[in-house]
Amino acid sequence: MLSFGLMTLNLSSEETYFSEVAKRAYALDIVCYRFTPSAIHPLTEKVTGERFNPTTNNWELAEFPLPDILYDRCFYRDTPHSNQCKAIVKWLKTRKDLLFLGHGLPNKLELYEALSQSELAPYLLHSKPITSGESFINGLVQQDPVLIKPVSGSQGRGIYYLEKSQREIIVQIDKPDKKISHIFPDYQRAADWVNKLIKQHHYLVQPYKELLDENNHPFDIRTLLQKDEAGNWQEICKGIRTGKKEGILSNLHAGGIITTFESWKELLPISQQEYICAEIADILLHLPIILEQIFPPLFELGVDIGVCKNGAIWILDINSKPGRKVALSINPELSDQLYSAPLLYGKNLVLQGKESYQ
Known part of the structure; x- marks a missing residue:
């Protein structure tokens, strides 16, 4: 049987997703494991983690070799354990004998700098680092x-709105229950606050755009793209994420909702419908x-x-x-396709030969 490894920083994270993927593995002649990168023994390269038991539908403690297929679902933060795992995964991805479903993308600033040289440049928000x-x-x-925004961040964490007004600086951030505002009465106090931020994390700045619907709710369009079994990119689902009225973000972690x-x-004017949909497509x-x-192979976006x-x-x-909340909220019937996709694509990579996917 092929072995399929789900890598995570915490064995309890994405519990439903990992278990649903694992439930579908046995029928495909695949055994599923989950583990943290720090649980790889440096000398033996054996891994201490958990194996999914298809009979009981439970995860069980196990020791095993590095799996044939690795699915990186590590979400890094600025902690010692996270930094340790990040270094290990970076090393694993340099090895020619290991097969990753996808190699991931760099941080937001590196991504902007790369795409700003492409035909998609006109659609990018100008981004630059904050150095002081x-x-x-x-x-x-x-x-x-x-x-x-944090240069390396996700789920809308650490995103602030800033505006210069007279001699004041207005700062706002969305929280799940409310929008928090603060006014710095002079520039130096605001600068001191920013200096504290950038000591903890690298930040970038972008122009603020009023991305509001007809009711003044912030919204955006989230699309899940994924490779099918043969490695062809497919659009799985498009949905609308809408935030609280007069909020900053449409992010679901800041209290947003999902619609089709x-x-x-x-609701678009007829004159805009065709143009906007064609541009997005x-x-x-x-x-x-x-x-x-530009970057190594990917599996999903x-x-x-x-x-x-x-x-x-x-x-x-x-x-x-990406997560799957938008797709599953709008189209629950997609669940089997979404949970099977990593297994099918990974199995096909192995059958076609690892060499062409390094």
């Missing part, structure tokens, strides 16, 4: 708001191809696209380890 609080605050333009793409499209067609011309009221279209985020 003083230069950043002094560079803000009156009444011209910006967003600052079709229901949003029907073109972005989604070319994006994975361009990414794989979560793409967030924003649309302004004037019809301007922006690529907001690209995630190589």
Whole structure:
């Protein structure tokens, strides 16, 4: 049997997803394991983790060799354990004898710099690193708001809205229950706050765009792209994520809701419908191809696209380890396809030969 390894920083994370994938493995002649990268013994390269028992549908403690197929679902943060695992996975991905479903993408800034040289450049929000609080605050333009984001971040964490107004700096952040605002009465106090932020994490700045629906709720379009068994990119699902009224983000972790793409499209003026849908379709067609011309192979992508009221279209985020909440909320019937996809694609990679996928 083939062995399939789900790599995670915490064995209890993505419990439903991992278990549903594992339930479908036995019928495909695959045995499923889950483990943390730090559980790989450096000398023997044996792994201490858990094996899925298809009889009991439970995970059981086990020791095993590195699996034939590795599925990286590690979400890194700035902690010693996370940094240790990140270094181990980076080393594993350099090895020619190991097969990864996908190699992931670099941080937001590296991704922006790479795509800014491509045909998708017009759809990108200009991004640059924040190197000092003083230069950043002094560079803000009156009444011209910006967003600052961690260079390596996900799920909308650590994203702030900033606006220079007279001699004050207004800062806002979305929380699950409310939007929190703070006003710095002078530039230096704001600069000191930014300096504290960038000591903890690397941050970038982007122009703020009013991506609001007709009711002044922030929204974006989340699309899940995935390779099928033969390695061809497929659009699995498009959905609308809508945030709280007058909020900053549409992110689900900040209290957003999910609706269908079709229901949003029907509200567009007829004059915009065809243009906007064609532009989005073109972005989604070319994006994975361009990414794989620049970076190592991928398996799946979560793409967030924003649309302004004037019809301007922006690529907001690209995630190589997307969730499935939007897809399963809109189309629950997709569950079997979504849970089987990593197994089918991984098995086909092995059958075709590892060499062509390094």
